Amino acid sequence: MNSLIRSTARCLRSGAAVYPPRQADGRVWSASARFLCASAGLQKDLGEMVKKDKVVVFMKGTPAQPMCGFSNAVVQILRMHGVDDYAAYNVLEDSELREGVKTFSNWPTIPQVYFSGEFVGGCDILLQMHQNGDLVEELKKLGISSALLEAEKESK
């Protein structure tokens, strides 16, 4: 599923680069203008990407093989709550995505977590939400019942 999602993300972005933007008189824009258009295209794609799924993570590596301790922490936390159906985008595969998402979120580091199109934060925030119980509540608002809540009910 993750590879399908990654390839979907690539298709959206390569679409912006395949057709060089043309000015009204048919002349092809300069390289810098094309870059700006591709970047603008990526920002628009990101706007769609973060809304397409309830939980979206921009990380280094994949949930199966994280390449960074902080990204791994996000994966582990989501796993503990039984959240395994989420979109995960590997920024190490695409430097444009890596920089683009930082601009989009106005957040300087990876990983980045989105819930229903809204930026939640990085590893530190997700960990604190997990520790103080807020994560269970936020997942509930998404219509996701945390596995930890289920485990607590069963133990009573």
Add this chain to the structure above:
Amino acid sequence: MDNKEPQNKQKKKKNLGGLLPQPLMLPTVLRCVRPISTSLALSRPLAHFRPHMDPDPSRPIERSIRSKLTDALDPVHLEVHNESHMHAVPPGSESHFRVLVVSSQFEGLPLIKRHRLVNEALKKELSSCVHALSIQAKTPEQWRSDPSLAKSPPCMGGSRGDHTVEEKLKAGRE
């Protein structure tokens, strides 16, 4: 936990190139919050020990981070920890940091807004030489009820061979 023990472990981590077996990563992160006194940063002389050549003893990035956070947030307590030695970067790097900021300016603010304030204060460092920044942003009351420093998860070697990190390390040296 003995203060020296984590330092020895960190040295061993460095020798292994930042790659560690980590069977229970998250439980370790959640359990190992070390109670820390306000004077602890001063009483841990080995905290910034650099056994190899090339490190800048003046630690310019660390000083800049401390200065900017002090100016921007007027903290009642501030800790700036260079955690670069825990990652796959050369000894003496100033690329990975953990900050603990206790400020009344965080009152009433959700975590995301607190972190954005910290990010904004360190915008220049984050866009140039700092690759990773872990943030704990507490109000004075929260700090009084829980005076602990969180522990960063073990490195998984992602910085090695990472072109972006190499550029940041170069920026830090210049």
